Amino acid sequence: MKYNFWLTKSPSQLQDASEKTELRKTLRAIDLAALGIGSVVGTGIFVATGQGAHLAGPGVLLSFIIAAITSGFCALTYSELACMFPVAGSTYSYAYVAFGELIAWIIGWDLMLEYMVSASAVASGWSSTFVGLLETAGIKLPKALVTAPLAGGIIDLPAILIVLAITWILYLGIRESSTTNNIIVVIKIAVILLFVFLGFSKVDLANFRPFAPFGWKGIMSGAAIIFFAYIGFDAVSTAAEETRNPKRDVPLGLMLCLAVVILLYVSVAFVLTGMVPFKEIDLENALPAALARYGIRWGGALVATGAIVGMISTLIITIYGQVRIFMVMARDGLLPASFSRIHPAHKTPHICTWITGIVTAFIAGVLPLSMIIDLVNIGTLFAFIIVSLGVIILRKTRPDLERRFRVPGVPFTPLITIAFCFYLIASLHLTTWLRFAGWITAGLFIYFFYGLRHSQLQREYQMNLSHSKK
Numbered sequence: 001m002k003y004n005f006w007l008t009k010s011p012s013q014l015q016d017a018s019e020k021t022e023l024r025k026t027l028r029a030i031d032l033a034a035l036g037i038g039s040v041v042g043t044g045i046f047v048a049t050g051q052g053a054h055l056a057g058p059g060v061l062l063s064f065i066i067a068a069i070t071s072g073f074c075a076l077t078y079s080e081l082a083c084m085f086p087v088a089g090s091t092y093s094y095a096y097v098a099f100g101e102l103i104a105w106i107i108g109w110d111l112m113l114e115y116m117v118s119a120s121a122v123a124s125g126w127s128s129t130f131v132g133l134l135e136t137a138g139i140k141l142p143k144a145l146v147t148a149p150l151a152g153g154i155i156d157l158p159a160i161l162i163v164l165a166i167t168w169i170l171y172l173g174i175r176e177s178s179t180t181n182n183i184i185v186v187i188k189i190a191v192i193l194l195f196v197f198l199g200f201s202k203v204d205l206a207n208f209r210p211f212a213p214f215g216w217k218g219i220m221s222g223a224a225i226i227f228f229a230y231i232g233f234d235a236v237s238t239a240a241e242e243t244r245n246p247k248r249d250v251p252l253g254l255m256l257c258l259a260v261v262i263l264l265y266v267s268v269a270f271v272l273t274g275m276v277p278f279k280e281i282d283l284e285n286a287l288p289a290a291l292a293r294y295g296i297r298w299g300g301a302l303v304a305t306g307a308i309v310g311m312i313s314t315l316i317i318t319i320y321g322q323v324r325i326f327m328v329m330a331r332d333g334l335l336p337a338s339f340s341r342i343h344p345a346h347k348t349p350h351i352c353t354w355i356t357g358i359v360t361a362f363i364a365g366v367l368p369l370s371m372i373i374d375l376v377n378i379g380t381l382f383a384f385i386i387v388s389l390g391v392i393i394l395r396k397t398r399p400d401l402e403r404r405f406r407v408p409g410v411p412f413t414p415l416i417t418i419a420f421c422f423y424l425i426a427s428l429h430l431t432t433w434l435r436f437a438g439w440i441t442a443g444l445f446i447y448f449f450y451g452l453r454h455s456q457l458q459r460e461y462q463m464n465l466s467h468s469k470k
Contacts (some may be wrong), residue, residue, distance in 0.1 A: 050283045
């Protein structure tokens, strides 16, 4: 049997899938912005800030700005493609049109790494903050039950339980999930502003000297880790199929999301590194520990509580994004068809929701946070590179398509995005590259032995070939 790995979908095929969807179209621009903020502002700001400061010193401020610039460019490219193709599936769907099925599969498989592992990282960070808050209240849980095996424990039970609870919320429906997220986002922003307000008067400019103790290399290493803190805004594009007016609401939601996030992150990084010498920042509980250092224990407890609540919204959106990508890949035949089944009452892809939740819970329960963050970053940066290339290619191959939003300065803006992403990837450890290569290899194996043979597009191709021979 003859196969064609480079078959591409037409924009009309994507549009048909969007129009035939059984998913409810209830989201607005403000909901999408809240989805993005809920996804982005989580473990990154509460945990990764401290880890980045250990690598870059006070220069972590520049690390945040570099990561923000990269994310801003990426958001521009996502906006153009999301307006052209308002469907679930994000980068996977775009790659199917621009590059063909094989690259689309690789990106879809890569997005599984990004979303599931990202959700696991958030759950792990949530567990650390939750355990720290309990300890301040005099409750000490057994280390074996709150620590991953590779970090010296048996299992991270709180991380597993929170993932399963979020999976249940997503099983019930996107409207319910979105409302829950919007409430949590308000709480999360209030808590971050409280930290900035309480900590600003404690900033000691002496803590900013030397500003870059590890030089430019340290700042870039910090940016590669800090980039984890910006991951999640692309989840906005995965919700395009459930948006009332995606061509207007998606780019507006993306820009609102990033504007709020950048302002919050730079403020927190300034206050944190000004309050505490970078070598003394608590890696697992950075913000509450910084306030506790100055005797503001009530503030630290309140921030920790807000972080615990806030990370829940990050989990909701991250797992949501993964479920939608699973659903679209199954709809295309590259994964089992059961993954795309919609629950008759809740109107959610219930089977792949539970599969995603269980796998995510397993990863969160057995892998340490540092290993998870590195894997998330390389997977996300790779996806952003593909999106940027997709904008350039589609401008050349399909100039006729309607573009309600156009990335300014093409091809230079996407090329700058690609350069930033490669620079950040180069700052990651070799072991992270090797793990990523192993993941992609496993994905190719699955594609050639299952996806290729069950692909809807390949079946149409075979039928056309047989008709042409007749």
